[in-house]
Structures are given as structure tokens and as C-alpha cells.
Amino acid sequence: MTRWRLTVEYDGGPFMGWQRQDHGPSVQQAIEDALSRMTGETCAVHAAGRTDAGVHALAMAAHADIAKPLTPHRLREGLNALVRPHPVSILAAEPVAHDWHARFSCVGRRYLYRILNRRAPPALDRGRVWHVAVPLDADAMAEGARMLVGRHDFTTFRSVHCQSDSPVKTLDRFDVRRAGDEIHIEAAARSFLHHQVRSMVGCLALVGRGQWQPDDMRRALEAVDRSALGLNAPPDGLYFVEAVYPDA
Amino acid sequence: MTRWRLTVEYDGGPFMGWQRQDHGPSVQQAIEDALSRMTGETCAVHAAGRTDAGVHALAMAAHADIAKPLTPHRLREGLNALVRPHPVSILAAEPVAHDWHARFSCVGRRYLYRILNRRAPPALDRGRVWHVAVPLDADAMAEGARMLVGRHDFTTFRSVHCQSDSPVKTLDRFDVRRAGDEIHIEAAARSFLHHQVRSMVGCLALVGRGQWQPDDMRRALEAVDRSALGLNAPPDGLYFVEAVYPDA
Incomplete structure (x- = not known):
């Protein structure tokens, strides 16, 4: 075997x-x-x-x-x-090795979230991006994203279906950058709660639209309350990018 | 109106x-x-x-x-x-203006051709790239591409269905560069013959595989003969990128 x-x-x-x-x-x-x-x-x-x-x-x-x-x-x-x-x-x-386990040996996971931020809907990337037609302020989003980096209780950004033992996770990276018509958001952590990336991205979009201030990301986090959640981003824009292992 | x-x-x-x-x-x-x-x-x-x-x-x-x-x-x-x-x-x-014409006012056209050059077939970009599983030498392809730049009779790279008055065209740019697992080929001219880009890319792939030497691109061009054509690249990897107009 x-x-x-x-x-x-x-x-x-x-x-x-x-x-x-x-x-x-x-x-x-x-x-x-x-x-x-x-x-x-x-x-x-x-x-x-x-x-x-x-x-x-x-x-x-x-x-x-x-x-x-x-x-x-x-x-x-x-x-x-x-x-x-x-x-x-x-x-x-x-x-x-026989004791190598894709899930339990994994010490880092990296996701990319793609927002297409232009008036016109996607033709080539339909189903591959989240289309947000109103202009987003990527700088404000980047500022909001930084509020979540570190070790926190991410209960606010957790799905009711989440099976994780603890809502406390360490978010190592949460970067926002504009790439032409797109906004790319990269998230890295040892592990994530169910729906965590999509929940965090949904709130960042509220910041991008000016409905939330960057500091509202911190407030939502500190509320430790799922009802403080703004918006769950759709799955279309989310990509699992990399799994990190100790010897890799 | x-x-x-x-x-x-x-x-x-x-x-x-x-x-x-x-x-x-x-x-x-x-x-x-x-x-x-x-x-x-x-x-x-x-x-x-x-x-x-x-x-x-x-x-x-x-x-x-x-x-x-x-x-x-x-x-x-x-x-x-x-x-x-x-x-x-x-x-x-x-x-x-009423005399502006998308086709007849156009003074430049730009195409991109994407080759996915890895063993595994595309999952996310199926239908969006030409999958070539054997390793291609992008440097040799770039050298071969340069042989076609300029004003030439492109009969070799012309489809039998081409309706152009003349097979003589000026190829302004024909660049090859590796981009990770992909090879990107950019072609620019005032106008192209029918199937010209796909025919030129198909021959470049022969150069990339080592079946043709870069100089065989020049020989094929100078043959002014469609039977000298190596291979027509599939449509999947071809993108119309830009139309250029005098005032734009």
C-alpha cells in the first residue's frame, strides 16, 4: 500500500x-x-x-x-x-510517508479572492469572479483588512455550520490590491473557520463601497457576534491556492 | 440616427x-x-x-x-x-462620427495567444488555452517569431477561405514570452489574413518542440506556399485584444 x-x-x-x-x-x-x-x-x-x-x-x-x-x-x-x-x-x-495526511499534516492554507470591479458583467470570467459594479476603494479595504490580521476570536466571521473546535484562529496575511479591473484579496492562516474568507471579504466590500469605515472591521471582529456580520461574498471568486506542509 | x-x-x-x-x-x-x-x-x-x-x-x-x-x-x-x-x-x-467604421477605420489589430504548457490538462481554463503537454522552448519560439516581423507575402499562413485582396501584410509585432506554466504570444498588425495568427502560432509550436529550427519559420514564409504550413493552432487560445483607431 x-x-x-x-x-x-x-x-x-x-x-x-x-x-x-x-x-x-x-x-x-x-x-x-x-x-x-x-x-x-x-x-x-x-x-x-x-x-x-x-x-x-x-x-x-x-x-x-x-x-x-x-x-x-x-x-x-x-x-x-x-x-x-x-x-x-x-x-x-x-x-x-504513511503518516502524511493532507488535512492533519497541513500547517498553512492560502486563498485568493477575485472581485471584478467594473460596470460591465464578466463574459470570460463568469463564475470565476465576484462582480461588483460600484467602484470600490481598494486602499480603504486594505486598511480594513489589516485590522483582522493576528490571533483573534473570529466568531463574527463563522458560519453556523462550522465544525471547528475553537473560533480562535491566527490570520497570518490578509492583503488587498488592485490589479486592473480586479481587486485581489489574499488570505493565509494555519486554518480557517467555515465561510471565514467569504465573510471577511463580504465585509471588506462594504468598506470598499464606503458603507463601512475601515475601523468597522475591528468593531465587527470585537463584537464576537455573527449578527455583526455584514455580507457573505459569493463562492465564485474564491480559489484555494496552496496547502503548506512542514517539509515542503 | x-x-x-x-x-x-x-x-x-x-x-x-x-x-x-x-x-x-x-x-x-x-x-x-x-x-x-x-x-x-x-x-x-x-x-x-x-x-x-x-x-x-x-x-x-x-x-x-x-x-x-x-x-x-x-x-x-x-x-x-x-x-x-x-x-x-x-x-x-x-x-x-457618422463616418467612423469599426472595420474600415481600424488601423491596428492586436491578438493574444495563450498556450498552457504543462503535463496536466487545464481544469479552470478549459476552452481558454491551447494545451501543449510536451515542454516548449520559448526562447527558440521567440527567435522563430522574429523571422516573420515586417512586410511580407504571408501566403503560407493564409486559409483557403481568406477573402483579403492581397496576401502582403505588415506584421508589426510578434512576441513570445513565458508566463509561469503558460506561453503568451502577442501579434500586432494593421490587419491579418484569415487564420494567419493561428497558422503562425502552430508553426511556432513546432519550433518550441524542436521539430522545426527557428530558421524554418523564415523558410516557410519564403516558400509562399500553403503546403509549407506546419500546423494550425486551435481557436481556444486566441483572444482579440484591441482595435486601434487614428484618434484613439
């Missing part, structure tokens, strides 16, 4: 999310089904993050245990052939 | 191309139908370039004559509401 680390890109649009569901397609199921057809084994695939419906990944980390002898090349090429027509691509496959 | 200049972004994937066809959807028809519903008039829309099936546009220039009085804001917003669900977005609408 070999434990394989997989690096996976996917378009979250057609999926109910990463995790296998009874009521619709999931990224996990797409990969597990392709693996079963390839190996004849029943393989469970575990990921560093369980992204929601519509959330994309540039490089999700995952692992699976496979008995059949395979080379990295054959595993990657075979999976990519069998996972079609799902918009999922295995970027890399490599053998790892 | 006002002549309006429109700037249009579109995803070429679901269309037979820019130009209205009897046998399938076109970008032209999508915009003309939306205009008719908005104004009650029969409006013809003319574009700077008639892109092929599957070719995208970041900012196609077009024009239409409309009798109904409109503001730029109302025209753009109304068209964007009515053109749905087609992946077409009107970025800008502005009144222009």
Missing part, C-alpha cells in the same frame, strides 16, 4: 463542493470514481480543505492509499484521462 | 464565430437581437474583426446605427441585461 499525495486544480462551478454528497456531484467523488476505475480498489481521497459549492482550487492538496503498484507519471496521466469530462486536473502525484 | 461605438468582451466557446450564420449562434446575432429588443429597430452591428468559432475577445470594437435616443449608460446597461445568457459583455458604448 502506497500513500499518494495529489495536487489538484478544479473549477468549482459544477460541483456541490469538495466533499462527497448524496444529492449532487463533488470533486471528491469525481476523483474517487476515477481512482476506482483505474485500480479496481475502493479509495478514499482526503483533502487539505473542504471547499464549498462553487469554490475553485488552483492547487488543492489531497492524499489516497493505493495498493496497486503505480509510477507518479501513470497515476497522474491515468487519473486525468479517467476524471473527464469533470473540470478536474491532477497537476502532480507523488508517494509520501 | 446616432452611430455608436461598442467595446465588447466575449467567450467564443459557444459561438460559430463573430459573424451571423444560418446554422448556429454568433456574437453578432446575440448583440443584434438584444439591440432590436431594446430599440424596436433592426440594427446591423459591424466589428473590427470577424473572429472564428471558439475565438475570444477581450475588447472587440464594433458599431451600430440607432435612431432611438439613448445615453451611453442606458445603451450599455440595457444591452448587458438583454444579451444574457450569452457570454457577451458590453464594456463601453460611446457616440462616434
